[in-house]
Amino acid sequence: MKLSAETRTENIDWLQNNQLDLLVIGGGITGAGIALHASAKKMAVGLIEMQDFAAGTSSRSTKLVHGGLRYLKNFEVELVANVARERAIIHHNAPHIVQPRKMLLPVYDEQDASFTDFSAEIALQLYDQLGEVSDEWRYSLIPKEEVRKEAPGIKEEGLIKGGLYLDYLNDDARLTISILKTAHQQGAKIANYVKAVGYLYDEENRINGVKVADKETGETFSIYARVVVNATGPWSDETRHMQKNRQESRMLPTKGVHFVVDHSRLPVKRTIYTDTGLQDHRMLFIIPRNGKTYFGTTDTPYEGDLVDPKITKEDVTYLLEAINMRFPGANLTLADIETGWSGLRPLIQPEDAKDPSDISREHEIFISEEGLVTIGGGKLTDYRLMAEDTLKTIESLLDKK
Numbered sequence: 001m002k003l004s005a006e007t008r009t010e011n012i013d014w015l016q017n018n019q020l021d022l023l024v025i026g027g028g029i030t031g032a033g034i035a036l037h038a039s040a041k042k043m044a045v046g047l048i049e050m051q052d053f054a055a056g057t058s059s060r061s062t063k064l065v066h067g068g069l070r071y072l073k074n075f076e077v078e079l080v081a082n083v084a085r086e087r088a089i090i091h092h093n094a095p096h097i098v099q100p101r102k103m104l105l106p107v108y109d110e111q112d113a114s115f116t117d118f119s120a121e122i123a124l125q126l127y128d129q130l131g132e133v134s135d136e137w138r139y140s141l142i143p144k145e146e147v148r149k150e151a152p153g154i155k156e157e158g159l160i161k162g163g164l165y166l167d168y169l170n171d172d173a174r175l176t177i178s179i180l181k182t183a184h185q186q187g188a189k190i191a192n193y194v195k196a197v198g199y200l201y202d203e204e205n206r207i208n209g210v211k212v213a214d215k216e217t218g219e220t221f222s223i224y225a226r227v228v229v230n231a232t233g234p235w236s237d238e239t240r241h242m243q244k245n246r247q248e249s250r251m252l253p254t255k256g257v258h259f260v261v262d263h264s265r266l267p268v269k270r271t272i273y274t275d276t277g278l279q280d281h282r283m284l285f286i287i288p289r290n291g292k293t294y295f296g297t298t299d300t301p302y303e304g305d306l307v308d309p310k311i312t313k314e315d316v317t318y319l320l321e322a323i324n325m326r327f328p329g330a331n332l333t334l335a336d337i338e339t340g341w342s343g344l345r346p347l348i349q350p351e352d353a354k355d356p357s358d359i360s361r362e363h364e365i366f367i368s369e370e371g372l373v374t375i376g377g378g379k380l381t382d383y384r385l386m387a388e389d390t391l392k393t394i395e396s397l398l399d400k401k
């Protein structure tokens with residue numbers, strides 16, 4: 001039966017009356033990927049989501065499946081290699097959602113540029129090699145005259161050339177929901193608007209289930225599971241702090257904002273990935289889609305409401321300054337912004353990063369004394385790798401049990 005309101009009621013009933021191998025808290029891409037992998041391994045798996053599926057960060061991204069070209073400026077080869085190869089696999093699994101495109105990296109001779117004339121070519125070459133990109137999609141270089149045609153209004157001062165390279169367009173929420181639907185087909189018991197509100201413990205003080213609240217009916221009930229995984233992205237600390245023992249905070253959510261303007265106001269021909277030009281080591285994506293162009297993103301440490309992070313005046317000022325710096329010909333103002341969205345990156349507190357953009361997007365799995373498995377960090381593009389690693393941890397815990 002298709003995932004629906006009907007199956008929600010049935011699943012909630014099942015979850016109350018059976019013991020699971022695994023309960024996943026969080027119905028974003030991370031939780032969805034884990035539920036899919038676990039159900040493929042024929043585990044008895046449940047997943048609960050307190051809002052609608054993908055309502056958190058997994059519907060608020062830049063909507064790309066990408067390997068992180070910019071990490072090649074610091075030669076983070078291993079990080080990029082793993083993720084760059086994932087792109088083709090995700091495309092293969094969901095070709096109707098994740099689609100290859102040639103994207104444009106304009107190269108400038110300017111202070112603090114991420115890529116120089118020389119390093120841009122090395123990075124693009126390496127990006128292709130690490131991603132095992134086929135001949136058809138290999139990078140190419142274009143002269144600045146071509147860049148101007150691809151990106152009308154782009155800053156001309158200092159422009160040297162452009163690189164066209166492969167990355168993938170995505171529909172983040174749709175991908176997440178498709179994965180959940182497949183997990184459901186494979187037997188996972190999935191329910192939205194069910195919130196984890198506490199843990200259940202065995203006599204050895206180990207977590208053996210979750211107390212939950214059905215937000216539709218207001219009822220609370222218990223779900224028993226041999227392993228509980230916290231895949232709540234920016235909420236990871238909140239979910240960890242519900243345990244009996246005090247937990248150190250590990251998350252450092254940063255806010256990213258995108259704005260949408262009419263395509264006629266920023267008539268770029270393809271996705272552009274560029275430095276902001278503000279010498280702040282930050283990069284911007286500018287993406288034409290369905291008659292509109294959206295651009296972003298900011299990367300600012302965030303404290304506050306996790307459900308609906310607000311877009312502030314500072315966000316507007318910053319992004320307008322950045323886009324007008326890169327596209328002086330566009331001269332965008334607040335009046336051009338039709339809509340926007342903001343999301344929180346579930347980043348893990350680093351020992352030593354100076355700038356939020358420097359914090360690695362790598363994922364980490366940690367297990368509490370009480371047995372709660374938390375998966376934090378990562379990107380949408382590496383959801384399969386995150387699921388694989390989490391499953392290894394879960395299987396070793398289940399073996400011990």
Ligand SMILES: Cc1cc2nc3c(=O)[nH]c(=O)nc-3n(C[C@H](O)[C@H](O)[C@H](O)COP(=O)(O)OP(=O)(O)OC[C@H]3O[C@@H](n4cnc5c(N)ncnc54)[C@H](O)[C@@H]3O)c2cc1C
Pocket residue numbers: 025026027028029030031048049050051052053054055056057058059060061062063064065066194195196197231232233234235239254255256257297342343344345346377378379380381382
């Ligand atoms: C601005 C921005 C742009 C990005 N762009 C890209 C990109 O282009 N490509 C890419 O690969 N990555 C991108 N990322 C990263 C990527 O979007 C995230 O890493 C990913 O979506 C995180 O997914 P998640 O499932 O871990 O978290 P979420 O999607 O936030 O899911 C966590 C879920 O847990 C639920 N939850 C929380 N507490 C509870 C509870 N107590 N009970 C039940 N449910 C609960 C929440 O409601 C939420 O739905 C971007 C991130 C941001 C912020």
